[in-house]
Amino acid sequence: MLRIFHPTMIACSMFYEYRTRGGVVTTPPDTGPFTGRVAVITGAGSGIGRAATIAFAEAGAHVLGVGRRTEALHRTAQEHAGIAVLATDIRATNAGQAIIDAAVGRWARVDVLVNNAGATAVMPLADTVADxxxxMFDLHVTAPSMLAHAALPHLRHTRGTIINISSTYGHRPxxxxxxxxxxxxxxxxxxxCWALELATDGIRVNALAPGPTESEALRAAGLPEPMVNQIKQDEAARIPLGRxxxxxxxxxxxxRLADPAATWLTGQVLTVDGGLELT
Structure with a gap:
């Protein structure tokens, strides 16, 4: 049976810690390369963010999973006792500081920041509107910047790392x-730029650029189901590895990018897209 302990209002957000009695989540974080370390991951309710949140917890980390949808975050948190969640919109004023304060208040440190939250926008030039x-830039540029800004003192202390989640389309038209x-x-x-700026602090900054990946992004963009299915089929057909x-x-x-052993890797954008960028 799932219990929610100590719900605390933080900048109009809810911070939850999960424990179970006789339920699926019954063990403390596993022993692994991230044991004793703390990761903050945005967009943790679904897709890549959810998978990364669970993977870090299974590797021994304490993880604060951040997202807007409380129920989706609950489902992520149920997967491992090492996961706590905070429901907030990362674009809100002072959200970055509130998120980092929540992690530090619970675990007294931050080692890894994963800027994953994002949204797809199908917007031809003929239909472009300023808002x-x-x-797009608030979500993919401003919010990650303010989160990194808030995390910086703690990352300096732990000689931590920032992972930004980009896209194949960050460098392919x-x-x-x-x-x-x-x-x-x-x-x-x-x-x-951050990798160069923060190298003397021992902070590594890298990015991952996934290709089309199964998620709720296309539906969340408001596309009708037939269009979503067609886009997925077209994308799979263009990817050399076929899916x-x-x-x-x-x-x-x-x-792997966040691994504490990867001490000489910074400023890189690793594309993981089944070969799409080669076409």
């Missing part, structure tokens, strides 16, 4: 989604 451009692609390109450049990605395909590389 949607702002939304795509028709009809130029502003989505441009916001991801900006995130990749932030990765390189769209699974969140676990990407999550395992998030862990």
């Amino acid at each position: 949607r451009i702002t939304e 795509v028709a009809g989604a130029a502003h989505y692609a441009a916001s991801k390109a900006a995130l990749e450049q932030l990765t390189r 769209r990605g699974h969140p676990d395909d990407v999550a395992r590389w998030v862990l």
